[in-house]
Amino acid sequence: MKKRKLLMIPGPIEFEPEVLRAMSLTTTSHVAPNFIETFGHCLELLKNIFEAPNGQPFVIAGSGTLAMDMAAANLIETGEKVLVISTGYFGGRFNDIFKRYGASTTVLRASIGESVDLAQIENVLKTDQFKALAMTHVDTSTGILADAQSIAELANKYGALSVLDGVCSVAGERMEQENWGIDIVLTGSQKAIGVPPGLALLMASKRAIEVWKKRKNPVPNYYADWANWLPIMQAYEERRPSYFGTPSVNLIYALEVSLQSIIEEGMVQRAQRHKKLADAFRRGITAIGLKLMPKTEEVAANTLSAIYFPEDIDGGLLRKKIMESDVIIAGGLLPEIKNKYFRVGHMGAVSANDLLAVLGALERVLLELGHCFEAGRSMAVFQDTILNWPESSLA
Incomplete structure (x- = not known):
């Protein structure tokens, strides 16, 4: 272990x-x-x-x-x-x-x-x-x-x-x-x-x-x-x-x-990798009913994601339990809504396996806390996005 x-x-x-x-x-x-x-x-x-x-x-x-x-x-x-x-x-x-x-x-x-x-x-x-x-x-x-x-x-x-x-x-x-x-x-x-x-x-x-x-x-x-x-x-x-x-x-x-x-x-290739992983992660997040802070894809960063807690979930408890699952995520930072959302970084040496680990921990904790969705859905969508990423998007 x-x-x-x-x-x-x-x-x-x-x-x-x-x-x-x-x-x-x-x-x-x-x-x-x-x-x-x-x-x-x-x-x-x-x-x-x-x-x-x-x-x-x-x-x-x-x-x-x-x-x-x-x-x-x-x-x-x-x-x-x-x-x-x-x-x-x-x-x-x-x-x-x-x-x-x-x-x-x-x-x-x-x-x-x-x-x-x-x-x-x-x-x-x-x-x-x-x-x-x-x-x-x-x-x-x-x-x-x-x-x-x-x-x-x-x-x-x-x-x-x-x-x-x-x-x-x-x-x-x-x-x-x-x-x-x-x-x-x-x-x-x-x-x-x-x-x-x-x-x-x-x-x-x-x-x-x-x-x-x-x-x-x-x-x-x-x-x-x-x-x-x-x-x-x-x-x-x-x-x-x-x-x-x-x-x-x-x-x-x-x-x-x-x-x-x-x-x-390569600078272009590195930015493309970040974009691909971020897109797959965002799709996985929204597939289980969570809402992203950026209102459109055009303004969504590829180095981190800001995600609202479900309204029926205690955000502090969710973060604590995810940490107990050996994954550390960040809380909110904007003073007016800091307790309403969390943040996940996905930059630098980040890999698809890292983001799958985040999604897996997040799903387990959400299900444990009573949030309803199809188990495994976020990871399936993430994998599907990665596997079917259009080559034109990497041009």
């Missing part, structure tokens, strides 16, 4: 064994030649992952929230206007961060289960001159997928920098930073990138760097200031030793392993 549970929350995720093995390597100096090579290689690989060959990567010890903080601190000065597109909890966090640095923010909030209409975004952009537009590609609280490409096009049309929170999307959803004209994309290591928590990852466009260079005032955050970090990133990429703050040596060893694995799979 195994002594561990299957972790199926929207991050941290289940990690590949070779990534975890890299974490256990003997810690070396952060200016040792072998580490300089690894760090420099990671920075180069990230340009492929973000699809930003001319971008400037930053890899900093911290979380995805630090990456959000870095974007706001370096780009925004007091009184400048920022438009925030919010589809959940993390859109609100973006707003809080920009306001902390003195921004005058306008927030467009989507109704629960929906995205913000593009026409509404354009109407607001027409009314004023915004320094930046911030959006969440996949909001981890709702499982809503934003049309990042179209929103970035609007930002560019009206002269605003575009900032994308890709914490729950990068390396899981299709995202082409340079082709889509996105100025900043950021993420954390513990999501689809597939590395344990502890790294803030950010890719800045040439335009974003130029805007930062023209600031009138110093960046009001010492640790986040690109003036401290840019020379370090450039040095490592050029395979030269440098120092500002000690990097997370073992996490960066693990990052190299994971990034290489992602590149080997």
Whole structure:
């Protein structure tokens, strides 16, 4: 009998064994030649992952929230206007961060289960001159997928920098930073990138760097200031030793392993795999009468699912019993409805077998708690979807 549970929350995720093995390597100096090579290689690989060959990567010890903080601190000065597109909890966090640095923010909030209409975004952009537009590609609280490409096009049309929170999307959803004209994309290591928590990852466009260079005032955050970090990133990429703050040596060893694995799979193929598994999982969920938070397929993320508890079921008890079945899922995060839904992560190294385990545990607990449906239905629908997935959908 195994002594561990299957972790199926929207991050941290289940990690590949070779990534975890890299974490256990003997810690070396952060200016040792072998580490300089690894760090420099990671920075180069990230340009492929973000699809930003001319971008400037930053890899900093911290979380995805630090990456959000870095974007706001370096780009925004007091009184400048920022438009925030919010589809959940993390859109609100973006707003809080920009306001902390003195921004005058306008927030467009989507109704629960929906995205913000593009026409509404354009109407607001027409009314004023915004320094930046911030959006969440996949909001981890709702499982809503934003049309990042179209929103970035609007930002560019009206002269605003575009900032994308890709914490729950990068390396899981299709995202082409340079082709889509996105100025900043950021993420954390513990999501689809597939590395344990502890790294803030950010890719800045040439335009974003130029805007930062023209600031009138110093960046009001010492640790986040690109003036401290840019020379370090450039040095490592050029395979030269440098120092500002000690990097997370073992996490960066693990990052190299994971990034290489992602590149080997292929960015298009990886996004396709996530889409296929997510579609099959959603079909399995709805087949047993459960309701998803996203109201349409077009706005449903492929890296996690937000699912309402059946009205006749105690949600807290359901989660507890699923954990007793050796599967860990996440509770709700939106304050106004947090006790009405749960979340399942399906990103990174996730497999069909992992999602079948979730569906099996969920079915057993629902039946035990008296929810009526045909036993085995969700798993049968999942399998049928996987087996009959149209090849055209993977083109």
